[in-house]
Amino acid sequence: MTAHTAPGEIERESMRIISAQLEEMGVALPPECREVVLRAIHTTADFDYAQNLVFTPGAAEAGIQALKQGVPIVTDTNMALSGINQAACRRLGVERYCYMADPRVAQQAAETGSTRAAAAVDRWAAEHPEAVFAVGNAPTALLRMAERMEAGELRPALVIAVPVGFVNVVESKEEILRLCREKNVPIIAAMGRKGGSTVAAAICNALLYQASPRPI
Amino acid sequence: MTAHTAPGEIERESMRIISAQLEEMGVALPPECREVVLRAIHTTADFDYAQNLVFTPGAAEAGIQALKQGVPIVTDTNMALSGINQAACRRLGVERYCYMADPRVAQQAAETGSTRAAAAVDRWAAEHPEAVFAVGNAPTALLRMAERMEAGELRPALVIAVPVGFVNVVESKEEILRLCREKNVPIIAAMGRKGGSTVAAAICNALLYQASPRPI
Numbered sequence: 001m002t003a004h005t006a007p008g009e010i011e012r013e014s015m016r017i018i019s020a021q022l023e024e025m026g027v028a029l030p031p032e033c034r035e036v037v038l039r040a041i042h043t044t045a046d047f048d049y050a051q052n053l054v055f056t057p058g059a060a061e062a063g064i065q066a067l068k069q070g071v072p073i074v075t076d077t078n079m080a081l082s083g084i085n086q087a088a089c090r091r092l093g094v095e096r097y098c099y100m101a102d103p104r105v106a107q108q109a110a111e112t113g114s115t116r117a118a119a120a121v122d123r124w125a126a127e128h129p130e131a132v133f134a135v136g137n138a139p140t141a142l143l144r145m146a147e148r149m150e151a152g153e154l155r156p157a158l159v160i161a162v163p164v165g166f167v168n169v170v171e172s173k174e175e176i177l178r179l180c181r182e183k184n185v186p187i188i189a190a191m192g193r194k195g196g197s198t199v200a201a202a203i204c205n206a207l208l209y210q211a212s213p214r215p216i
Numbered sequence: 217m218t219a220h221t222a223p224g225e226i227e228r229e230s231m232r233i234i235s236a237q238l239e240e241m242g243v244a245l246p247p248e249c250r251e252v253v254l255r256a257i258h259t260t261a262d263f264d265y266a267q268n269l270v271f272t273p274g275a276a277e278a279g280i281q282a283l284k285q286g287v288p289i290v291t292d293t294n295m296a297l298s299g300i301n302q303a304a305c306r307r308l309g310v311e312r313y314c315y316m317a318d319p320r321v322a323q324q325a326a327e328t329g330s331t332r333a334a335a336a337v338d339r340w341a342a343e344h345p346e347a348v349f350a351v352g353n354a355p356t357a358l359l360r361m362a363e364r365m366e367a368g369e370l371r372p373a374l375v376i377a378v379p380v381g382f383v384n385v386v387e388s389k390e391e392i393l394r395l396c397r398e399k400n401v402p403i404i405a406a407m408g409r410k411g412g413s414t415v416a417a418a419i420c421n422a423l424l425y426q427a428s429p430r431p432i
Contacts, residue, residue, distance in 0.1 A: 007331065014382040045380050045409035046262060079414070083295045115223065164261050166230040193261035196414050197299070 014042055022050055032060050035206040036188060043202035052191050054177065059158060059186035060207065066132055066157035067092055067211040073204055074124050074131045075197075076100065076117050076141045076163075083201025084134075088208035097131075099123040118144040125153045132207075134160040136200030139172035146179050159187040160203050162195030169193055230258055238266055248276050251422040252404060259418035268407050270393065275374060275402035276423065282348055282373035283308055283427040289420055290340050290347045291413075292316070292333050292357045292379075299417025300350075304424035313347075315339040334360040341369045348423075350376040352416030355388035362395050375403040376419050378411030385409055 018041050022029065027050045029037050040049040067073075070093040075081045081098040089096055099105050099120040109119040117138030124133065125148045133156045135141045142161055148154040161176050163169050173189050180187035188203060234257050238245065243266045245253050256265040283289075286309040291297045297314040305312055315321050315336040325335040333354030340349065341364045349372045351357045358377055364370040377392050379385050389405050396403035404419060 010381075010383045017382040042382070043380065044260070044262075044412060045382065045385075046260075046264075048262075077298075079295055079299045079417070082298050083413070164259065165226075166233040166258070166261065167226045169261075196260060198295070198412050198414050201295070 011042075018042060021047065025050065027051075032058075035210055036060055036203050039202040039206040040190075040199050043198045044196075046194070048192075048194060049190065049199070052194055053188065054191055055188050056181060056186055059188050060210075062186035063132055063158040063160075063188070063207040064211045067094055067207055070094055071157045072097060072128050072131045074098070074128055074133050075200060075204075076120065076135045077137045077197050077200075079197040080134055080136045080200040080204075083198055084204045085208055088205065088212055088214065091212045092208065094208070097124075097128060114144075115140040117141040121145050121148060121154075124148075129154050130157055132156065132158045132160065132204070134162075134200040134204050136160075136162050136195060136197040137164070139163050139165065139168040142172040142176045143168075146176050149179060149183060149185065156185055158207075159185060159189075160200055161187060161189040162199045162203065164194055164196040164199075166193060169195075227258075234258060237263065241266065243267075248274075251426055252276055252419050255418040255422040256406070256415050259414045260412075262410070264410060265406065265415070268410055269404065270407055271404050272397060272402055275404050276426075278402035279348055279374040279376075279404070279423040280427045283310055283423055286310055287373045288313060288344050288347045290314070290344055290349050291416060291420075292336065292351045293353045293413050293416075295413040296350055296352045296416040296420075299414055300420045301424055304421065304428055304430065307428045308424065310424070313340075313344065330360075331356040333357040337361050337364060337370075340364075345370050346373055348372065348374045348376065348420070350378075350416040350420050352376075352378050352411060352413040353380070355379050355381065355384040358388040358392045359384075362392050365395055365399060365401065372401055374423075375401060375405075376416055377403060377405040378415045378419065380409065380411040380415075382409060385411075 018038055033055050037053055072095040074097045078098050081096050084096055105116050105119045109116045118140040121141050121144040159180055161173050177189050234254055249271050253266055253269055288311040290313045294314050297312055300312055321332050321335045325332045334356040337357050337360040375396055377389050393405050
């Protein structure tokens with residue numbers, strides 16, 4: 001067992017190992033994408049994220065600038081929310097929201113027969129239409145987002161589209177990527193089946209740490 | 217886009233797709249391990265979990281029986297905690313705990329120079345020494361657990377050892393697996409670097425759903 005025990009030191013050593021393995025694999029990451037990709041791999045130990053993450057040009061920088069201005073982050077699960085670094089959010093004055101447990105969301109879902117994840121997007125549109133939206137779980141959230149963006153009711157500062165799964169997930173990510181490109185909305189997406197709440201949180205953290213370097 | 221929208225239906229279709237792909241890969245899962253492996257893949261879309269999960273004989277069944285008796289679940293992160301299905305816990309009378317935000321843990325970590333994850337294990341030993349312990353993040357939690365088990369202060373109903381990472385992670389999982397085998401403590405572990413809070417929660421849920429089938 002190696003002697004790294006301080007969390008900051010462990011993280012630096014982890015990033016060094018990841019970088020070395022990427023280099024061995026012949027992967028050269030553009031500086032803008034580097035921190036996001038490294039942190040997605042760091043949180044999964046899955047090097048597929050070096051290949052499956054896509055960025056519209058300037059997407060990471062748009063996210064960093066938004067967070068520097070205190071734009072809030074909205075997530076589709078409480079799990080993703082709880083993985084987003086609180087200290088970094090406090091330093092930047094960034095609020096974090098998830099509406100999955102909001103009673104109005106449950107009520108709307110029951111009344112309309114939609115998923116709660118989709119109903120939650122209507123709360124996003126009502127309360128934080130220009131937030132950074134991080135979706136790690138629900139393809140129905142991405143599809144409702146696409147509808148709301150088409151209707152001009154949502155104008156995200158950045159879309160993080162990384163739901164995981166086997167049904168409708170691939171298609172929902174392709175649809176939101178197409179729409180974001182059409183509407184010139186910055187997006188970072190994990191194409192294919194992979195993703196998840198930890199990946200959504202890791203991407204938020206990569207942007208937060210670049211917006212406000214950590215005291216480690 | 218296919219027409220699956222009800223959450224229960226999406227999940228059944230997902231499990232069917234995963235099962236079919238495992239069959240194509242020539243992977244035959246023993247019935248006891250099947251639900252845990254399927255749900256780890258379901259939460260990551262990563263078929264490596266068909267290979268990297270190991271179980272001591274009877275480990276999944278030991279977890280199911282413990283949960284049926286209302287044994288609590290303790291996790292090393294609030295993220296894992298929030299991924300564990302609350303409705304299933306309520307049906308079984310299973311309480312969930314995470315001590316990472318406990319002020320006593322922060323104080324002990326500061327006084328002793330240990331990680332908070334390791335200090336939290338001392339709270340587990342004091343308050344729930346016979347719980348189901350799910351570790352998705354911190355190798356130092358596994359190593360402290362090993363010390364406390366050696367000292368006879370912890371006797372887990374089940375250890376779920378699935379931290380993710382690049383430093384000390386592989387070694388900590390090998391150490392806790394060795395010790396659990398020696399002490400005849402049931403363990404489910406993700407060998408190698410992979411794992412994470414979502415995987416820890418998924419394994420807990422696989423056991424919870426078998427202990428108390430869901431009304432879907």
